[in-house]
Amino acid sequence: MGAKLLMIVGDFGEDYEIMVPFQALQAVGHEVDAVCPEKEAGDTVKTAIHDFRGDQTYLEERGHDFELTAAMSDVDPTEYDGLVVPGGRAPEYLRTHEAVIDAVQHFFEAEKPVATLCHGPQILAAAGVLDGYEMTSYPAVQPEVEAAGCTWVDEVTTDRNLVTAQAWPDHPEWISQFLDVLGTEIEHGGAVAADD
Structure with a gap:
């Protein structure tokens, strides 16, 4: 049996960073609940596609409507084995929701x-959970995460329970490292948690 994972998303989160891990984690047998504050199961968030075309920053275009599988107000983070936090523009407003902050703090306190x-x-x-970690992020977020107490590096990184990448082109390595941290063993037909 796979892990039960929580994914926190929001309007104009990055399309690939929501859709690809959501589907990839399910493909290997994990259960993923996608939630957004103030939205219910069956509601959608609008995604954005960020592309790199040689400009000083990324280009943003409208993506898909992504359907939520649960209501954030109904989920209990203690019932989940891991957390996925995609990027895009959504994090700048999601971080203002107390339920999001509480959920993130739970996963770090429990070392999930x-x-x-x-x-x-x-x-x-x-x-306030990054103090002492080595991690990466989109390069423009480096000042914020360093101010939060981490050491920023320029590559996909795993430090203890935390797996970080810069953007969707890092998916193969990022998802692979996350599967390792989850203890996922890939078998024909699905995932098996290491402690099952």
Whole structure:
């Protein structure tokens, strides 16, 4: 049996950073609940596609409507084995929700696996959980996470329970490292948690 994972998303989160891990983690047998404050199961968030075309920053275009699987107000973080925090523009407002901060703090206090990338670490910085970690993020978020007490590095990084990447081009390595931290053993037909 796979792990039960919580994914916190919001309007104009990065499309690939929501859709790809949501589907990839399910593909290997994990259960993923995608939630957003003030929205219910079956509601959608609008995603944004960020592309790199040689400008000084990324280009943002409208992505898909991504359907939530649960209501944030109904989930209990203690019932989940790990947390996924995608990037995009959503983290800048998601970090203002007390329920989001409380959930993130639970996963760090319990030393459960956490995967985040791009602008997702803005939420972790706001939650005050990054002190002493080595991690990465989208380069423009480096000042925020360093101010929160971490050491920033320029590569996909795992430090204890935390797996970080800079953006969606890092998915293969980022998801692979997160699966390792989860203790996922890939078998034909699904995932098996290491302690099952």
